[in-house]
Amino acid sequence: MRQRSLIAASIFLCAVSTASAQVEQLSKAIGLGSTTQLGDAKIASGLKEALKVGAENAVKLTGKTDGYYRNDAIKILMPKNVRSLEKGLRALGGGAKIDEFELSMNRAAESAAPEARKIFADAILKMGIDDARKILNGSDTAATDYFKSKTTGELTIAFRPIVEQSMEKFTVTQQWNSLVGQFQSIPFAKSPSIDINQYVVGKALDGFFFMLGQEEKKIRTDPAARVTTLLKQVFTR
Secondary structure, eight states, X not given: OHHHHHHHHHHHHHHHHHHHHHHHHHHHHTTOOOTTTOOHHXXXXXXXXXXXXXXXXXXXXXXXTTTTTTOTTTOOOOOGXXXXXXXXXXXXXXXXXXXXXXXXXXXXXXXXXXXXXXXXHHHHHHOOHHHHHHHXXXXXXXXXXXXXXXXXXXXXXXXXXXXXXXXXXXXXXXXXXXXXXXXXXXTTOOOOOOOHHHHHHHHHHHHHHHHHHHHHHHHHHOGGGOOXXXXXXXXXX
């Protein structure tokens, strides 16, 4: 009887040891330190720190002159539903006006980007342990995806007036109306129907979240991007 008990105890301890090792391997595989050394609170703090650093970097990259315009990954181009008309206008010598219009849209987005700072700061404070666990076990852009779902509505509201002011400053709407008039002069062309303000707001946010995702990937995979002690503790391999 005693021998059976010893065998059962040995099997149990072996199972516990194997499960613990698997958890450690999973933790390291997703880019975080030992789960025996890091509690939920530290992991949550580390993810908040990553988002804070990533958001600040994304703002710096987008909220400057040419932050959108010179970045092919997020540059705001003419709306898709007028691309065919754009070709026609360029063929008729209207390329300069289209280029000027695209530059103005990007300048408006660059002016609005810094507004993301406060909204992200507020959202980061609200992130709880459960959210952190989900993000921890997610993809390389899990934190970005989380904040995109949580802040898009608020950011859209915040960005809209800033973008509209910038578009007025850079005469985007005026240029758009002029281009629409030229589109209408092309034989058989249909007049484009689009809220140009909303279009720029949407593209500005798409570009911002793209850059935030890139910054998150760096922190998860590149030790040089872990610029604080907490990030170095949490995001280790």
